[in-house]
Amino acid sequence: MNDDDFLNRLRKAPPPEFLTGLKARLDRQPRMPPERRSGFGRGLIVGFLVAGVSFAATSVSLTGLPTSPGRFFTAPVEFLTRVVTGRNDSERDASSVQIKAVPLGSWLPTHINTQPASAAGVDRMPADAMSSAPQSTAGADARAVSPGPAAAYSTAIPVVAQRDLYPFAVASLSGRSVRLRAKDSKDVFDGMCAGAATSPDPNIIETTRRITADQRCSRENHRREIVELQVGYQAIVLARSKLYGPLNLSARDLYLALAKRVPNPEQPDQLIDNPYTTWNQVDPALPYDNIHVYGPARNSPEGKLAGALLLNAGCNTFPALVALRDRDPAMLETTCQQLRTDKAYEEISLNGFNYPDALNIAPTALAVTTLAIFPYLQDRLIANPIDGVVADTATLAAQSYPASRLIYLYASKFDIESSFGVVNALMAMLSPPPATDPRTGASLWGFVEAAGAERPTTRKAFEALETVQFGY
Amino acid sequence: MIVQNTVPDRSMDALSTEELDWDALYADLAPRVFNYFRYRLGRETDVEDLTARTFEKAWRARANYRRDLAGFSTWLFKIAQNVGADYVNTWRSHLPLEAAAEVTTEDTPARHAELRSDLARLAALTATLPARERELIALKYGASLNNRLIAELTGLSESNVGTLLHRLVKTLRTQWYGSDVSVRDE
Numbered sequence: 001m002n003d004d005d006f007l008n009r010l011r012k013a014p015p016p017e018f019l020t021g022l023k024a025r026l027d028r029q030p031r032m033p034p035e036r037r038s039g040f041g042r043g044l045i046v047g048f049l050v051a052g053v054s055f056a057a058t059s060v061s062l063t064g065l066p067t068s069p070g071r072f073f074t075a076p077v078e079f080l081t082r083v084v085t086g087r088n089d090s091e092r093d094a095s096s097v098q099i100k101a102v103p104l105g106s107w108l109p110t111h112i113n114t115q116p117a118s119a120a121g122v123d124r125m126p127a128d129a130m131s132s133a134p135q136s137t138a139g140a141d142a143r144a145v146s147p148g149p150a151a152a153y154s155t156a157i158p159v160v161a162q163r164d165l166y167p168f169a170v171a172s173l174s175g176r177s178v179r180l181r182a183k184d185s186k187d188v189f190d191g192m193c194a195g196a197a198t199s200p201d202p203n204i205i206e207t208t209r210r211i212t213a214d215q216r217c218s219r220e221n222h223r224r225e226i227v228e229l230q231v232g233y234q235a236i237v238l239a240r241s242k243l244y245g246p247l248n249l250s251a252r253d254l255y256l257a258l259a260k261r262v263p264n265p266e267q268p269d270q271l272i273d274n275p276y277t278t279w280n281q282v283d284p285a286l287p288y289d290n291i292h293v294y295g296p297a298r299n300s301p302e303g304k305l306a307g308a309l310l311l312n313a314g315c316n317t318f319p320a321l322v323a324l325r326d327r328d329p330a331m332l333e334t335t336c337q338q339l340r341t342d343k344a345y346e347e348i349s350l351n352g353f354n355y356p357d358a359l360n361i362a363p364t365a366l367a368v369t370t371l372a373i374f375p376y377l378q379d380r381l382i383a384n385p386i387d388g389v390v391a392d393t394a395t396l397a398a399q400s401y402p403a404s405r406l407i408y409l410y411a412s413k414f415d416i417e418s419s420f421g422v423v424n425a426l427m428a429m430l431s432p433p434p435a436t437d438p439r440t441g442a443s444l445w446g447f448v449e450a451a452g453a454e455r456p457t458t459r460k461a462f463e464a465l466e467t468v469q470f471g472y
Numbered sequence: 473m474i475v476q477n478t479v480p481d482r483s484m485d486a487l488s489t490e491e492l493d494w495d496a497l498y499a500d501l502a503p504r505v506f507n508y509f510r511y512r513l514g515r516e517t518d519v520e521d522l523t524a525r526t527f528e529k530a531w532r533a534r535a536n537y538r539r540d541l542a543g544f545s546t547w548l549f550k551i552a553q554n555v556g557a558d559y560v561n562t563w564r565s566h567l568p569l570e571a572a573a574e575v576t577t578e579d580t581p582a583r584h585a586e587l588r589s590d591l592a593r594l595a596a597l598t599a600t601l602p603a604r605e606r607e608l609i610a611l612k613y614g615a616s617l618n619n620r621l622i623a624e625l626t627g628l629s630e631s632n633v634g635t636l637l638h639r640l641v642k643t644l645r646t647q648w649y650g651s652d653v654s655v656r657d658e
Contacts, residue, residue, distance in 0.1 A: 003641060003642075004613070004645070007612075007641065007644070008613060010511070010591055010594060010613070011503075011507045011510075011614065012507070012510075013503055014503055014506040014520070018520050019503075022502070022523070022524050022527060023495075023498055026527055026528065351643070352646075354646060354650070357650070373596055376593055376596065376597075380650065445599075445600070
């Protein structure tokens with residue numbers, strides 16, 4: 001077996017009907033006429049002109065400035081005569097003007113030629129042949145996603161994406177006329193009810209926070225009817241070696257084991273730096289093993305997502321922390337999403353980490369991975385359940401797997417009915433994003449498409465969607 | 473018509489524009505462009521469309537192709553790279569990844585399913601790689617280009633291409649097979 005056989009054998013022949021059909025279409029295409037190749041002729045003309053001008057300038061500079069138009073044309077002849085006959089200065093008429101070298105600049109035109117070179121009779125050199133290969137328009141399209149000037153409000157669709165979903169939104173909306181802003185999850189619904197149809201306040205909101213009655217608009221508001229759509233899930237899997245079996249972990253255990261700050265067991269309404277080093281300290285029913293979890297770098301987009309998914313569910317089991325939500329939502333997010341910075345959580349490179357080898361030699365370790373990668377590891381690893389639930393499409397759909405969350409899209413019926421742009425943007429955001437954010441190159445790690453979710457493909461279908469029942 | 477992947481024929485590149493056999497070029501390059509997009513996207517959906525777009529752009533302009541400036545393969549794959557970049561940035565498929573229906577008289581359904589799943593597996597493994605590395609894999613193993621042509625297309629030196637590919641293959645092989653396969657240094 002050659003080293004790269006596994007890559008070579010993935011090639012396959014295109015379908016024969018595709019090849020023949022494409023060839024037939026190509027043969028029917030009108031062929032562009034070949035460009036006229038007059039480069040040599042043009043070059044010859046330019047060469048003569050340059051030589052002629054140089055000769056005239058040189059000859060006149062040596063024979064003196066012309067005192068009349070007639071002298072202008074006879075100066076080159078005089079120069080040639082002098083060269084051929086060998087006449088020197090001493091034979092010149094004493095009354096003639098002393099010959100001086102004249103700066104060439106005196107012969108240059110004093111006006112600026114504003115006409116293109118071709119109009120002046122001097123053609124450009126042939127263009128680079130690669131200009132026939134079309135250039136990418138990617139750069140211009142990517143800029144359309146950035147916040148634009150006030151003038152863009154009238155045409156660009158205002159979209160708000162939760163800050164940690166911003167890469168998804170960018171990937172989905174690239175090339176579309178939108179004004180995309182990132183906001184903390186506590187602020188995503190701000191402005192949803194405000195303004196007219198052309199207001200800068202958001203027409204579309206992408207968030208993992210489910211809308212509640214607290215965000216509803218007043219009964220008289222034109223945006224009171226809100227539709228809710230599901231984009232997909234973000235989920236992580238905790239992998240463990242088959243040799244050592246699963247740990248009976250709850251979401252609360254994970255939070256206590258991996259959060260940077262945890263409730264003080266003596267005073268639960270106070271937070272302390274995480275003191276736990278073994279699993280049995282977190283839960284006496286767990287073994288006396290070191291806490292050791294491999295995962296993506298904490299400050300990377302993948303690491304921040306892992307932090308949110310590993311910790312949020314367990315954080316919400318502490319009443320004191322939930323009460324923080326009312327007092328200081330920002331602090332709650334920090335507390336419930338920040339991973340500890342000691343060796344209990346060990347950063348790995350997602351590119352090249354050998355999950356089976358690392359976990360087989362570490363009996364107490366777990367490793368963070370995704371549902372896309374795990375199937376290729378399951379011959380040697382298991383997916384550790386959390387709260388007795390294993391990650392799969394069914395448990396994601398039921399929202400029973402703690403280390404996952406749903407991504408929602410919200411838009412008002414009013415905006416859907418009054419703007420094609422809103423409908424088109426919604427359809428783009430409901431499409432599966434590419435594996436990689438084309439703007440940043442970062443992978444959209446952890447995303448799982450919501451199988452069976454509603455995906456309207458026409459404006460009528462969007463208009464027919466049921467709205468969220470707020471119970472006015 | 474059954475088309476097999478072939479090694480690039482240098483003698484074809486040495487011919488002048490007027491002498492090029494366009495039918496033979498199509499037969500040689502169409503499968504390679506097709507597989508370049510399969511490897512680059514990591515799926516079957518949209519591959520035929522992108523292959524068609526690449527050839528439509530190139531075919532109309534082939535009369536203006538300047539043989540003295542670049543080999544035809546390089547020129548065609550530059551077009552393919554631009555088509556791919558435009559697709560990634562401006563065009564979205566509304567179909568799920570597994571929606572493409574494949575009909576082939578050569579593959580059994582089991583072989584066909586295996587190919588698709590392995591391609592998805594490769595896509596999952598390369599998803600975390602930088603775009604440059606994914607491009608190298610697609611050009612080398614999808615398009616079957618040699619390192620010299622890859623260097624022209626990517627702007628890297630030929631030796632750099634070789635080194636990068638060697639490291640990439642080593643890493644991917646470890647991830648593909650786990651540690652059961654012994655690694656043979658080249």
